[in-house]
Amino acid sequence: MHVSRSPFAVVLFAALTALASASLAGSICGTVRDATTLAPVPQAAIFLFDNTDTYTGLYAGTDVNGHYCVNNVPDGTYTLQVKVNDYITATITGVEVTTTTGVDVDLHPRFGLAQPWPNPASSTVNFRLAAAPDSQVDLNVYDVAGRRVYGWRGRVSAAGERTIEWNLRDFNGTELQSGIYFVRLHSTDGTLVRRFVRLR
Numbered sequence: 203m204h205v206s207r208s209p210f211a212v213v214l215f216a217a218l219t220a221l222a223s224a225s226l227a228g229s230i231c232g233t234v235r236d237a238t239t240l241a242p243v244p245q246a247a248i249f250l251f252d253n254t255d256t257y258t259g260l261y262a263g264t265d266v267n268g269h270y271c272v273n274n275v276p277d278g279t280y281t282l283q284v285k286v287n288d289y290i291t292a293t294i295t296g297v298e299v300t301t302t303t304g305v306d307v308d309l310h311p312r313f314g315l316a317q318p319w320p321n322p323a324s325s326t327v328n329f330r331l332a333a334a335p336d337s338q339v340d341l342n343v344y345d346v347a348g349r350r351v352y353g354w355r356g357r358v359s360a361a362g363e364r365t366i367e368w369n370l371r372d373f374n375g376t377e378l379q380s381g382i383y384f385v386r387l388h389s390t391d392g393t394l395v396r397r398f399v400r401l402r
Contacts (some may be wrong), residue, residue, distance in 0.1 A: 228299040231271040234264050234284060237308040242268025243286060246309075251281040255397070275299045282307070289314025289332050290394060310391035312362045318385055318398040327398060328367050331387055335362040339389040343368075346382050370400055377402070 230250070234243040248270050250260040258280070262270040272282075277300055284292040284307055291314040292307050316330040333339050336357055343352040351372040358364045370378045380402045387394045 227274045227276055229271050229273045229302045230275055230280070230282065230297060230299060230305055231269070231302060232305040232307060233268045234270065234307045234309060235268055237310045240308075242266070243309055244268060245286075246270070246291075246307075247285040248272060249283045249285065250275065251283060253279050253281075255281065284309065286314065289316055289330075290396065292392075293394065313389065313391040313394075315385070315387045315394040315396055318396055322399040322401040323370060324401050326367055326369055327400075328365055329385055329387075330363070330365045331358065332363050333358045333389050333391065335360050337362075337389055337391075339364075339387060341366065342386050342388075344384045344386065345378075346384075351378060351383070 230248075234246045234248075235241065236243060242264070244264055244266045246264040246268070248262045248264070250258045250272055252258055258275075260272050260275060262272045264270045278298075280297045280299060282292075282294040282297055282305060283290055284294075286309065291309050294305060294307065297303060297305055312332050312334055314332045318327050318329055320327065329341060331339065331341065336359070338355065338357050341354045342350050344350055352368060353373075354366060356364075372378060378400045380400055382397060382399055385396050385398065387396075
């Protein structure tokens with residue numbers, strides 16, 4: 203049976219659908235500041251991930267006053283990842299969006315962890331980190347069960363940066379199995395965690 207709709211009904215249905223879609227989209231806005239000086243951080247990049255840690259394709263950058271807005275965000279719970287100069291400097295989890303959600307970020311200066319590369323890794327993987335010059339940091343790698351498979355403790359250079367190349371062998375010299383691993387950087391300025399995949 204075919205049901206015809208009047209042109210008015212079609213237009214009304216389209217308008218109501220658009221209104222419903224618009225009500226499901228919100229924004230995440232805030233300011234990125236230096237945690238020590240409280241000065242705004244311009245040119246920081248904010249990336250949005252969903253609750254399964256999948257990149258949504260939504261992002262924003264901070265202006266000269268450190269302000270940002272990620273728009274057209276569907277209702278849900280998200281993770282914000284903040285990058286400065288290619289370093290991931292902060293991760294904020296559990297951000298709930300219904301309409302406009304305010305999230306201010308205070309960054310510790312020169313504390314960050316780049317995405318491990320190559321990723322996936324087969325023979326070696328590199329961890330590039332930044333911290334306060336000559337500060338001590340701990341870097342540990344865990345498997346998905348939470349077991350620590352690698353660890354390093356040391357100081358960064360006077361320039362505040364260090365790259366660590368790892369041969370993907372555990373404390374016993376055994377090659378890691380294929381799978382997902384987490385690298386955790388910790389210092390007095392905070393803790394950052396990144397994920398990478400090992401393929402044999």
